[in-house]
Amino acid sequence: MSENETTITKDDIVEWLKATAAVLEENAHYLSELDAPIGDADHGINMNRGFKKVMSKLPNVEDKDIGTILRTTGMALISSVGGAGGPLYGTLYLEAGKAVRGKTELSANDLVNLIEASLKGIVKLGKANIGDKTMVDAITPAVEALRQSVNNGNSLIEALHSMTDAAQKGMKDTIPMLAKKGRASYLGERSIGHQDPGATSSYLVLKTLSETIESRHASK
Amino acid sequence: MKKLINKPEDVVKEELEGMALAYPDLIKIHLDPDFDYRADAPVKGKVALISGGGSGHEPMHGGLVGHGMLDAACPGAVFTSPTPDQMLEAAKMVNSGKGVLYIIKNYTGDVMNFQMAADMARDEGIDVDTIIIDDDVAVKDSLYTAGRRGVGTTVLAEHILGAAAEKGYTLQELAALGRKVNINGRSMGMALTSCTVPAAGKPTFELGEDEMEVGIGIHGEPGRKRMKIMTADEITEILATSIIDDGPYTRTLAQWDKDKGDWVDVEVTDPPFKKGDEVLAFVNSMGGTPDIELPIIYRKLHEICEKKGLKIVRNLMGRYITSLEMQGCSITLLKMDDELKELWDAPVHTPGMRWGM
Numbered sequence: 001m002s003e004n005e006t007t008i009t010k011d012d013i014v015e016w017l018k019a020t021a022a023v024l025e026e027n028a029h030y031l032s033e034l035d036a037p038i039g040d041a042d043h044g045i046n047m048n049r050g051f052k053k054v055m056s057k058l059p060n061v062e063d064k065d066i067g068t069i070l071r072t073t074g075m076a077l078i079s080s081v082g083g084a085g086g087p088l089y090g091t092l093y094l095e096a097g098k099a100v101r102g103k104t105e106l107s108a109n110d111l112v113n114l115i116e117a118s119l120k121g122i123v124k125l126g127k128a129n130i131g132d133k134t135m136v137d138a139i140t141p142a143v144e145a146l147r148q149s150v151n152n153g154n155s156l157i158e159a160l161h162s163m164t165d166a167a168q169k170g171m172k173d174t175i176p177m178l179a180k181k182g183r184a185s186y187l188g189e190r191s192i193g194h195q196d197p198g199a200t201s202s203y204l205v206l207k208t209l210s211e212t213i214e215s216r217h218a219s220k
Numbered sequence: 221m222k223k224l225i226n227k228p229e230d231v232v233k234e235e236l237e238g239m240a241l242a243y244p245d246l247i248k249i250h251l252d253p254d255f256d257y258r259a260d261a262p263v264k265g266k267v268a269l270i271s272g273g274g275s276g277h278e279p280m281h282g283g284l285v286g287h288g289m290l291d292a293a294c295p296g297a298v299f300t301s302p303t304p305d306q307m308l309e310a311a312k313m314v315n316s317g318k319g320v321l322y323i324i325k326n327y328t329g330d331v332m333n334f335q336m337a338a339d340m341a342r343d344e345g346i347d348v349d350t351i352i353i354d355d356d357v358a359v360k361d362s363l364y365t366a367g368r369r370g371v372g373t374t375v376l377a378e379h380i381l382g383a384a385a386e387k388g389y390t391l392q393e394l395a396a397l398g399r400k401v402n403i404n405g406r407s408m409g410m411a412l413t414s415c416t417v418p419a420a421g422k423p424t425f426e427l428g429e430d431e432m433e434v435g436i437g438i439h440g441e442p443g444r445k446r447m448k449i450m451t452a453d454e455i456t457e458i459l460a461t462s463i464i465d466d467g468p469y470t471r472t473l474a475q476w477d478k479d480k481g482d483w484v485d486v487e488v489t490d491p492p493f494k495k496g497d498e499v500l501a502f503v504n505s506m507g508g509t510p511d512i513e514l515p516i517i518y519r520k521l522h523e524i525c526e527k528k529g530l531k532i533v534r535n536l537m538g539r540y541i542t543s544l545e546m547q548g549c550s551i552t553l554l555k556m557d558d559e560l561k562e563l564w565d566a567p568v569h570t571p572g573m574r575w576g577m
Contacts, residue, residue: 040299040439041420082300083329087336125332182328185365186441
C-alpha cells in the first residue's frame with residue numbers, strides 16, 4: 001500500500017471544482033465542436049451551464065465535508081445539464097460523494113475508492129462497456145492507472161499523473177471506435193474517426209484534479 | 221442564423237411566457253424549474269400524464285397540454301433532454317392522487333432523466349409509471365445503437381392516453397395501453413434541409429442543394445441514407461414501404477417492477493403490419509415544409525396503403541412533431557382497433573390539437 005502521507009483536503013476539492021468550472025468554460029466551444037459531427041453540438045454548452053450552477057451552489061456548502069460538497073455538485077449538475085450528460089456527470093459526483101461521506105480529508109486510497117465508485121455509478125446508469133466510445137473509455141483506464149500507482153507506493157502526485165496520462169490515452173483511443181451508445185450510435189460507421197466529447201470532458205475533469213492538487217501541494 | 225428570437229438563451233423561457241399569455245384558459249406555466257401544465261390541474265380523479273423532451277419540436281410537447289392530452293410538459297433546452305427536477309415538480313403540481321404516467325421518447329438522455337425523476341417522485345410518495353416510445357424504423361438495429369428513437373407515435377399516444385385518462389383508466393391500465401400503442405406504431409422521416417439550433421448558431425448538418433437525408437431523426441440525427449432528391453411520390457414510397465414492410469422488431473425496454481422495487485429490462489416485440497389491418501395514417505411536417513406539400517404525401521400514402529391492403533380508418537396531417545425549421549416530413553402508421561378508434565375520436569382541447577370540444 002501507499003506509504004505517502006500527502007492527503008487531499010476539503011479545500012483542495014473546492015479548488016478542483018472551481019478550476020473545473022473554469023476549464024469547462026474555456027473548453028465549451030471545443031467540446032461542442034467535438035460533439036457536432038457525432039452528436040448535436042451542445043456538450044460544451046451543457047457542461048458549462050452545469051458548472052455555472054455548481055458554482056452558484058458551492059458557497060452554501062464550502063465549509064461542509066467533502067461528501068456533501070460532491071453530492072451538492074452532483075445534484076446541481078442533474079438539475080441543469082440535461083441530455084445524457086446531466087444524469088451521467090451528476091451520478092459521477094453523487095457516487096463520489098457517497099464513497100467519502102463525512103470526510104474532510106482524503107488519503108490516496110480514499111481517492112481511488114471515490115473514483116471507482118463514480119465509474120461504477122455511471123456504468124450502472126449508462127450501461128456502456130469499454131470500447132463503446134463514451135466517457136467510460138477515458139475513466140476506466142484512469143481508475144486502473146491510479147489504483148495501480150497508489151498500490152505500487154508512488155506519491156499521490158505521481159499517481160495522479162499516471163491517472164491523467166491514462167485518461168488522455170483512453171480519450172484518444174475513442175477516435176477509431178464505432179459508437180454504440182447515445183446519439184452517436186445512430187451514425188454507425190460514420191462515428192469512426194471522431195474523438196468522443198464525453199471522454200474528452202472526463203479527461204479534462206481528471207486532468208484538472210491532478211493539476212489542482214499538484215499546484216496546491218507545490219505551494220504549501 | 222436568421223431567427224425570430226431575442227437571445228438564444230432566452231428562447232425556451234420566452235416561448236413558455238408567450239404560450240401562457242396566448243392560452244390562459246388552457247395552460248399555466250411554472251418557471252425554474254420550467255414546465256407548463258393544465259390550467260385546471262390537478263384534475264380530480266384522473267391519472268396525470270406528463271411528457272417532455274428537448275425543445276424545438278413544437279407543438280409537441282408543451283402545446284399538447286390540455287383536456288384529452290397531457291397534464292404537464294417539461295421542455296429542455298433546444299434538442300436537449302429536460303432535467304429530473306422539472307419532471308418531479310411537474311408531477312407534484314398535477315398529481316391528483318391517482319398517480320402519474322411519464323411518457324418518454326427513447327433517447328439516452330430523456331430515458332435517464334425521466335427514470336431519475338420517477339425514482340425521486342416515488343421517494344416522495346407519488347405513484348409513478350413510465351412508458352417509452354421507440355417507433356422510428358430508420359434505426360434497424362437495437363444491439364449496437366441506443367435503439368429506435370421516439371418520434372411520430374408519441375403524438376398519437378399522447379392523445380390516446382389523454383382520452384383514456386379522461387375516461388378513468390387507472391395508472392396500470394394507461395401504462396399497458398401506452399405500451400400497446402408503442403408496439404403498434406411505426407414511423408420514418410426525411411429531411412430536405414438541415415436546421416439550426418439557436419445556441420449553436422449554424423446548421424446541425426450540411427445537405428447539398430440536390431440532396432436529402434432519408435430516415436432523419438427529429439434532432440437532425442443521420443438516417444439510413446443520404447440520397448439525391450426525388451419526387452414526393454418516390455419519397456413517400458420509400459418511407460411508407462420501410463414502415464409497412466418492417467419485420468418484427470425486438471428490444472428490451474426498462475420498466476419499473478413494483479414488486480421488486482427496481483427497474484427491470486423487459487423484452488418487447490413489435491408485430492409487423494399485415495393485410496387487412498386498420499391504421500391511422502399520420503403525415504407530419506418537420507417544421508419548414510408548408511401545408512401545401514403534406515396532402516401530396518398523403519395522397520401517395522393512401523394509394524400505397526390500399527395497394528398493401530391496409531385500410532386507413534383515421535388520419536392526422538399537419539405540423540405536430542417538428543425539428544425547428546427543417547424542411548421534410550415524417551409518416552407514422554398506427555394499427556388501430558375499436559378501443560384505439562374510440563379513444564382517438566374523444567375530445568381534445570390543447571393549443572396544438574383540438575376537436576370535439
